[in-house]
Amino acid sequence: MIDIIKLIQERHSSRGQFDPKKLVPKDKLKMIIEAARWAPTAHNMQNFDIIVIDDNKVIETLGKIESTISEEFIRENFEQLSMSEEELKRKKVGILGTQFPPKWRDASKLDEAIKERSPAPLSDTIRGGNTILLIIYDRRKRAPASEGDALGFLSLGCVMENIWLTAQSLGVSMHIMSAFGGVQQELRKILDIPEYMEFGFACKLGYPVSETKYMRVRRDIGSFTHHNKYGEKWLA
Ligand SMILES: Cc1cc2nc3c(=O)[nH]c(=O)nc-3n(C[C@H](O)[C@H](O)[C@H](O)COP(=O)(O)O)c2cc1C
Structure with missing residues (x-):
């Protein structure tokens, strides 16, 4: 097991x-x-x-x-990013932003990033x-x-x-x-x-x-399990 x-x-x-x-x-x-x-x-x-x-x-x-990456992707991807390992450790969901270009990680620069998109090869x-x-x-x-x-x-x-x-x-x-x-x-x-x-x-x-x-990272079991009805903890 x-x-x-x-x-x-x-x-x-x-x-x-x-x-x-x-x-x-x-x-x-x-x-x-x-x-x-x-x-x-x-x-x-x-x-x-x-x-x-x-x-x-x-x-x-x-x-x-x-x-070309879609506008939708850049915007929704941003919602899932943590900007540091500490943040990711705390949130326990999503991914680390450092793997993406700096403008993709900055809410105020997303429009710019979207405008600057260019086609990239699958390679x-x-x-x-x-x-x-x-x-x-x-x-x-x-x-x-x-x-x-x-x-x-x-x-x-x-x-x-x-x-x-x-x-x-x-x-x-x-x-x-x-x-x-x-x-x-x-x-x-x-x-x-x-x-x-x-x-x-x-x-x-x-x-x-x-x-x-x-x-x-992953969430703790207690944070997503419910006991017999929603909201009752299965695991403290
Ligand atoms: C349906 C699906 C689509 C995914 N698409 C991508 C992708 O396009 N690029 C990528 O790097 N990872 C992709 N992933 C991997 C997830 O990002 C990854 O499983 C998640 O971040 C957890 O990380 P882990 O696989 O290392 O545990 C995908 C995973 C699933 C299940």
Whole structure:
């Protein structure tokens, strides 16, 4: 039991540069995909397909796709930032602002940051990654009676976590790349994705050149659990 909790706690986002020369061995990749295969999904619909992208030429082509970060992202990202480790430690939610450009971290400069946005290539996100998994789903189907297919999306989250925990257990690092979600038409063209398949999520797997340690926080159990009714503490 301790092992699974330790694995869950140690799983983390690897946002640094990956070593483009160090490949994820095929047997490990197979285990990671086996974990995805066994993910729980609503009605066991298994509503996903996975495109394994490990051809350098394809990755290079993807890396050249440019996208501009949305205004929405810059504004809503700001709401989640802590400007110091002390602040993050106190808040226990969100992320450290230091990984973003200075203007993104200053409420009075957000308008300026938005005006100055320019397209950036996906290679800025891929950063040396040589194995990318693109998880797509069939938008013609939905979990029975699930409004907006919320249950279908939850299922993709289960796939993500199975992939991530298995990668972690195999010593393979992982980074979710939501930037791929903003360039779906380009992905469709390059990867021949049929019109009815939608982007779910993209992640890269591999080995960071050097592990960048950053502060990871979580709320205390007592702050989000309730006992028999909302507002009654389950744990003091
Ligand atoms: C649905 C989803 C989308 C995410 N998108 C990104 C992303 O685009 N870029 C990124 O660096 N991290 C992304 N993350 C990682 C989260 O920021 C990260 O899990 C969270 O900050 C907690 O950090 P940890 O993974 O190190 O525990 C995403 C995570 C999830 C679950």
